[in-house]
Amino acid sequence: MRQNTVPSLPQPGRHTFMDCTLRDGSYSVDFHFDAQTVETVLTCVAAAGLEWVEVGHGLGIGGGTVAGTNLSDEQWGELATRFLPESCRWGMFVQPGLASVADVRRMAGAGMSFARIGVDILAYEEAYAHVRQARELGLTVFVNLMKSHLVGLDEAVRIGLDIERACAPDGLYFVDSVGQFLPEQTARLFAEASRRLRTPLGFHGHNNLGLANANTLAATNNGAAIVDCTLAGLGRDAGNAVLEQLAAVLELQGGKRVYHTDALAHASEHCVSRLRTVATDRELQVLGALYGLHSKYFPAIDDAVEAYAVDRTRLMEAVKPHAYERDLTRTDIEAIAKSLLPAA
Structure with a gap:
């Protein structure tokens, strides 16, 4: 069985991408990805150099009991294990009200290396038990604070400090669930949070106002260690930050290749962008x-x-x-x- 170990999060001043095409992107295809798309995406993002890949139902482990899907949690684990090399670890989203600790244990046994515990920022304490249990299972554990727009900067940082003291996750995400963040707001949040928190920070943005890429860059430029992207920006409703575009930006900023932008762009155009997606308003x-x-x-x-x-x-x-x-x-x-x- 694959060891439940993952690459370390970057040191301060550096950052990495997490690909969420096959998790958040599943909303856009009504949670029904075909096997060929799954294989293509997994093979591509691994070959392009990404080390963190999230798979599964958009709602996370157990999501199929709420919104129907063609792939079970176990099938997702089998596909991820088959098509991702040892250097590229996979994980799943976990909502405490939907997935039990036993469910997390089951997927850890299937080779899952990291878990992202998603809770509304106003109910952040609901993450504690799952974080502690997931850490005992040897998983790398992130807390994803959904609907982070509901609180101001000071309150967001205070909540981060509470979580850090209570259960010491490996990473802490601020999630712009409604796509409302502005780049200057994101920059201030991450500058202050990275100054006051020891926990590596992450950002997950949505593109309702066309600012997911800009907000993601604002986060990375102000202390975020890991940020979420998807091929073609595939995701719930307005979608997410665009993986191939941000890979190109990173290459332009640094004057050297970090991820294989051309391979990501090719997969976006010839695979993901041609999917039949659900209509959005x-x-x-x-x-x-x-x-x-x-x-x-x-x-x-x-x-x-x-x-x-x-x-x-x-x-x-x-x-x-x-x-x-x-x-x-x-x-x-x-x-x-x-x-x-x-x-x-």
Whole structure:
């Protein structure tokens, strides 16, 4: 069995990429990647020099129980082990409410080398038990703070310090789940967090405002040790930072090749970009970023707009303050829509 060891995270002042094409990108194909695409992507990113590759259902381990998929967690592990060399380790996303510690143990036994524990930043303590157990399994463990836009810079750093003291993960990600971050904001966050935290930092951005690449560069230029990218920017809704583009930027900045940009660009054009992807609503993507609303709320918002004939933008603006306080249900959004109706 493959040893559960991974390359070390870079020293301060340096950074590396994690490829998430086959995890976050699975949202764009309704969690149904064909076997040939999986083989091509895994072979390409490994040959291009990437050392960190995340695979699996978009929701992480156990995601197939919520949203159907053609590949089980075990099948993902088999494919990753078959097509990735020893120098390129693979891991999976873990949401504590969806994947149990036993599930993580099962995938560690299948060769998984790292786990990314994803929790909303307002519920960060939910990560602690999974982090501790994953570390005991010999995995490299990241905490991914989803919806990091919900708190300010000082609070984000305080939460990072709490996590560092409580469970000492190997890496800590700030996640721009709604694509709202601006490059100057990202730069300030990572400059301050890298100054005050010992834990290596990571960034995962979404492209709702066309700024995923710029935010990723702002993160790497201000202390991020590892950042997420996908071929062609494939990902949930508006997508992610673009792997082949950032590889080219890195080459231009340093005057030397770090990753095989040409191979990544070829795979993007001739494999990933030609996939039949699910339709997305560009209006909702932009408004979601503007009002800080996660895409999981979009179906309920659209249903409420249709049911109560309220203006979509007005409803999203009204939902915003509530979403910054707690996780909303469909019933919550319906009640907010009703509150916008004229008095009888």
